[in-house]
Amino acid sequence: MRGVISIQSHVVFGHAGNSSAVFPLQRMGFEVFPVNTVQFSNHTQYSQGWKGRAFPATDLTEITDGLATIGVLDQCDAILTGYQGNADQCDAVADIVNRVKEHNPSAIYVCDPVMGAPDKGCIVGEGIAQKLIHSLMPMADVIVPNQFELSQFAAMEINNVSDAVLACKRALNKGPGIVLVKHLYAIADDKFSMMLAFDDQVYMVQRPKPDFEKPLVGVGDLISSLFTAGLLKGWSIEKAFKHCNEAAYAVVKETQRTGEWELQIIAAQDELVNPSERFALYKYIDAISDFVRVDVGPSLRGIA
Secondary structure (H helix, E strand, O other): OOEEEEEEEEEOOOOOEHHHHHHHHHHOOOEEEEEEEEEEOOOOOOOOOOOEEEOOHHHHHHHHHHHHHOOOHHHEEEEEEOOOOOHHHHHHHHHHHHHHHHHOOOOEEEEOOOOEEOOOEEOOOOOHHHHHHHHHHHHOOEEOOOHHHHHHHHOOOOOOHHHHHHHHHHHHOOOOOEEEEOOOOOOOOOEEEEEEEEOOEEEEEEEEOOOOOOOOOOHHHHHHHHHHHHHHOOOOHHHHHHHHHHHHHHHHHHHHHOOOOOOOOOOOHHHHHOOOOOOOEEEEEEOOOEEEEEOOOOOOOOOO
C-alpha cells in the first residue's frame, strides 16, 4: 500500500490543511497517511474563533515511529507538509523527511511553506517562518509558496512578472528543484495567477477569480495536494501544474455556485480528476517577449 505522508493542520469542520489535501490525493488514486500538526474545530478565519490545540512535536515523531515499525516509511513515495503549529514541529518534520528518504531515496518532499499573506498577515507562531525559510524550504524537492512566502524565501519584493521570475530563480538556487507559486497577487487584479519554475524554465497559468465576501481558506492546500498527485502519476511537471490550476478552479467555482464559504471539495470531486474547463499554459521567453502560449504534450517527464 504505497502512499503519501501528509503533515498538516486538521479542521473538524470544513476544509483546510489535511481536511483540504487528503481527499483530493485519494480521489486521484493515492493512499494518504495523514499526520495532524493541530486539530481545530474550524479554520482560524472564523470571526467566532475556534477551539483546539497544536500538538507537541514529539507527537509527530511518535506517530512516525509507529509507521516505521509497521514498514510504512518504505511505502511512502512523497511527504507533503503544510501548516505547522510550532517551531519544534518544523524540526520534527525535517527529521521525518530524512527518515523517509533513508527508507525510500526516490521519495519526494513537497513543502507548502504556510506563513501568511498580505491580507491576513503572518498567521504562524514565533519562529516558524524562520524554520521554514532556513530549514524546510531548502531541503524540499518542491516548494509551493504564495507570493508573500516566496518573497520571504527569496528575500525580495515582488511587484510584477519580472520580479516573480527573478524570485523563482533565486528560490531554485537555494535548493528546491521545483517552485510552484500558488498565488501571485501582483500580476492581475481580475485573474488568479500561478507561476511554475524548474531548471531554466518558467511557466504561468491564469484563471477567473470569482468574488467572495471573505477570502477562501484551504485553496493553497488543495493546489499543493493536486500538484503532488500529478507528479506521482508520472505526468510532466507542466501537465501537473496545468491540471492543479484547472481542478482547483472547479472547486472554487462550485463553492461560489452553492453560496458557500468552505470549499466544496466533495461536491466537485469528479472535477479533481477530470476538470471540465481548460486554461492556457504560457511559457516565459524573456523580459522583452514575455510569455507565449504552449501546448502540454503527453510527455511523462517528471521530477524523478
